[in-house]
Amino acid sequence: MQITETASEGLKREFKVIVPATELDARVEQRLVELKDRVRLNGFRPGKVPVAHLKRIYGRAVMAETIEAAVRDVNASIASEHGLKLAMEPKVTLPTEEGEVQAMVEGKADLAYTVAMEVLPQVDLADFKGITLDRLSADVTDLEVDEALQRIADQNRPYLPKDEGAAADKGDKVTVSFVGTIDGKPFEGGSGEDIAVELGSNSFIPGFEEQLIGIKPNETRTVKATFPQNYLKSDLAGKEAAFEVTAKSIEMPGTVTIDDEFAKSLGMDSLDKLRDAIKERIAQEHAAVSRRRVKRALLDKLDEMHKFELPPSLVEQEFEGVWRTVTSDLGAQGRTLADEGTTEDDAKAEYRRIAERRVRLGLVLAEIGEKNNIKVNDEEVTRALVERARQMPGQEQRVWDYYRNNPQALASLRAPIYEEKVVDFLLELAKVSDKKVPREELYREDESVPA
Numbered sequence: 001m002q003i004t005e006t007a008s009e010g011l012k013r014e015f016k017v018i019v020p021a022t023e024l025d026a027r028v029e030q031r032l033v034e035l036k037d038r039v040r041l042n043g044f045r046p047g048k049v050p051v052a053h054l055k056r057i058y059g060r061a062v063m064a065e066t067i068e069a070a071v072r073d074v075n076a077s078i079a080s081e082h083g084l085k086l087a088m089e090p091k092v093t094l095p096t097e098e099g100e101v102q103a104m105v106e107g108k109a110d111l112a113y114t115v116a117m118e119v120l121p122q123v124d125l126a127d128f129k130g131i132t133l134d135r136l137s138a139d140v141t142d143l144e145v146d147e148a149l150q151r152i153a154d155q156n157r158p159y160l161p162k163d164e165g166a167a168a169d170k171g172d173k174v175t176v177s178f179v180g181t182i183d184g185k186p187f188e189g190g191s192g193e194d195i196a197v198e199l200g201s202n203s204f205i206p207g208f209e210e211q212l213i214g215i216k217p218n219e220t221r222t223v224k225a226t227f228p229q230n231y232l233k234s235d236l237a238g239k240e241a242a243f244e245v246t247a248k249s250i251e252m253p254g255t256v257t258i259d260d261e262f263a264k265s266l267g268m269d270s271l272d273k274l275r276d277a278i279k280e281r282i283a284q285e286h287a288a289v290s291r292r293r294v295k296r297a298l299l300d301k302l303d304e305m306h307k308f309e310l311p312p313s314l315v316e317q318e319f320e321g322v323w324r325t326v327t328s329d330l331g332a333q334g335r336t337l338a339d340e341g342t343t344e345d346d347a348k349a350e351y352r353r354i355a356e357r358r359v360r361l362g363l364v365l366a367e368i369g370e371k372n373n374i375k376v377n378d379e380e381v382t383r384a385l386v387e388r389a390r391q392m393p394g395q396e397q398r399v400w401d402y403y404r405n406n407p408q409a410l411a412s413l414r415a416p417i418y419e420e421k422v423v424d425f426l427l428e429l430a431k432v433s434d435k436k437v438p439r440e441e442l443y444r445e446d447e448s449v450p451a
Contacts, residue, residue, distance in 0.1 A: 003078060011087070011119050011311050015078055019070050019111040021104075027066045028055070028107065063105050075115055085120040087311035118311050123367040126305040131430035133301070135294045138442040140282045148278045153258050156266070159251035167214045168250045170200040174212055178223075178245040182236075189233070190241065194248060205231075205241075212245065220246040230332040289442055295423050296445075298430065299361055306364050310356055319348075319355035326351060365422045374425060376417045384413045 001023065007014035032055055055062075075090045093114045095101055103109035159173045168174050174197050180190030199209050207225040215221060223243045231237040256262060263274040326347070330336060337347050368374070385403050389396040403409050 001074070003074070006114070007116075011121055011309055013082070013084065013117045013119060015115050015117070017071075017074055017078075017111075017113055017115060019074065021107055021110050024063065024066055024070065024111055025107050027070065028062050031062050031066060060105055063107060067104070067111055070111060071113065071115075075117075078115070079117065084117060087118045087120050088313045088317075091116040118313050120311060120363065121308045123306065123308060123363055125364070125367060125371065126302075128426050128429045129431075131298065131301050131426070133294055133297050133427075133430055133432045134435045135290060135432050136435050136437050136442050137290045138286050138437055138439045140279050140286065141439070144282055144439065145275055145278050148282060149258060149275065152266070152278075153256040153262065156262075157256045158254040160254045162250045162252050165216060166250065167216050168199060168212055168247070169252070170213060171198070171253055173198050173251045173253075174215065175248040175250075176212070176245050177248060178243045180241045180243045182239050182241050187236065187241070190243075208243070212247070215245075215247045215250075217247050217250055220244060229334045286439070286442060289445075293442070293445065294427070294432070298423060298426060302361060302364050302426075303357055306360060308360075308363075310359050310363075314359045315352070315355050318359050319352050322351050322355050322358075323348065365419055368426070369418060369422045372425060374418070374421050376414050376421065380417050381410065381414050384417060385410075388413065 001020065002016075002018040004016045005013065006016050071092055071094075075092070078084070079086055079090075093116075095104065095112065100109065104111055162168075162172065176195055176197055177193045178191065178195070180187060182190075197204060197209060197212065199212055202209065205225050205227055208223055211221070211223040211225070223245050224240060225243070226240045227233075227236045227238060229238045258271065260270045263269070263271045266274065268274040268277065330340070337344055340347070342350075385400065388403070389399040392399050403413065
C-alpha cells in the first residue's frame with residue numbers, strides 16, 4: 001500500500017492512496033471464505049461451495065464491499081498515524097472513468113483514490129481564573145404576583161349570556177356556525193358547527209373576528225378573510241375565502257372574585273397557597289434568565305480570549321443551519337429581510353459571524369471538557385430523554401424508541417447537558433459577583449449575538 005501526502009495547508013490535508021489489486025484480492029478471498037459456511041446454493045452441501053464458484057457469483061458485490069471497507073480502514077489509519085483529529089468525514093474521490101472502475105471492480109487494477117481531510121485546530125486554553133462576571137438576579141415583587149394572578153383570573157373568567165338582541169362587542173364570545181368557500185367552492189376544513197369565537201383573541205385567520213363585531217344572535221353575514229402566506233395548509237396559504245357565518249349565541253365576559261374559592265377551583269388549598277405557587281414559578285423564570293445572562297457573559301469572555309483558525313466545513317455547516325432557521329422564521333412571519341432593515345448580503349455576513357462564534361465556542365468548550373475529564377453519564381441522558389417524552393403526551397413510547405434507535409438524535413440530547421456541565425465548571429473557577437437588580441434590568445438582554 002502506498003500513501004502520499006499531496007497537500008497540507010492550514011487545517012486541510014490531502015493524501016493519494018494506492019491499494020494494490022493483490023491486497024484487495026486477498027481481502028475478497030478472505031471474505032468469500034467467511035461466506036462459504038453461510039451461503040446455500042443448489043447442488044452443494046452446506047459449507048462445501050468452492051470459493052472459486054462463490055467468486056464467480058458474488059465476486060463483484062464482494063469486491064465493491066471490500067473497496068468500501070478498505071477506504072474506510074485506510075482513512076482511519078491515516079488519521080491515527082498522523083495524529084489528526086478530523087473536523088468532518090473525509091472527502092474521498094474515486095476514479096470515475098468507466099474503464100478504470102470496471103478494471104478495479106474486476107480485481108484487475110489497483111485501488112487508487114485521493115482523500116481530503118479537514119482537521120480540528122489546536123486550541124490553547126486561556127486562564128479562566130482571571131474571568132470576572134456579574135450574576136444578576138431579581139426578587140419577585142408583590143406587583144408581579146398580582147399581575148400574574150390577574151392574568152390567571154382573566155383566563156378563567158366565566159361568560160354570561162348578553163341581553164336578548166344585544167350585539168357582539170370585542171371580548172365577547174360568539175358561538176357560530178359557518179361554511180367557507182374559495183372561488184365559490186367549499187374547501188376541506190372550511191366549515192364548522194357551534195364554534196366558539198372570542199372576539200379579539202386573534203385565534204382565527206386575520207380579519208375574521210373583526211367582521212363579527214356587531215353581529216346579533218341568529219344573524220347571518222358574509223365574512224371575507226385571507227389565509228396567511230405561512231398557513232400550515234399550503235393549498236390555502238395566501239388565498240381569500242368567503243364565510244357564511246350565523247351567530248347562535250353571544251356571551252359577555254363575567255368577573256372573577258380572586259379569593260380562596262377561586263384558588264380552590266384551580267386545585268389549590270387557599271389564595272395564599274396559590275400566590276406562593278405563582279411566586280415560586282416567577283422565581284424560577286427569574287433564575288432561568290439569570291443563568292442565561294451569566295452564561296452569555298461567560299461565552300463572550302471565552303470568545304474574546306480564544307482566537308484560532310476555524311475548520312471551513314464546520315463553519316459552513318453551522319452557517320447553513322442558522323440561515324435555514326432565519327429564512328424559515330421570516331417566511332413563517334410573512335416578512336422579508338427588507339422588513340428587518342437589512343439586505344441578503346449584510347444578513348449573511350452577520351449570520352456567518354454568528355456561525356463562526358458558535359463553532360469557535362463549541363471547540364473551546366469541547367477542549368475544556370476533554371482536558372478536565374467532564375463527561376455526561378447515561379443516567380443524565382436518560383433523564384433528558386424522559387423529560388423530552390413527557391413533552392409529547394400520548395406519544396411517549398414513540399419518542400423513546402426514536403431516540404434509542406437513533407444515535408444522532410440521542411447525541412443531540414447529550415450535547416446541551418455537556419455544555420451546561422462545562423459552563424458550571426468554568427463558573428466555579430471564575431470570579432462571579434452576585435448583583436441584585438430590578439426585574440426590568442434582569443430581562444434587558446442584548447439579543448444581537450445568540451449564545
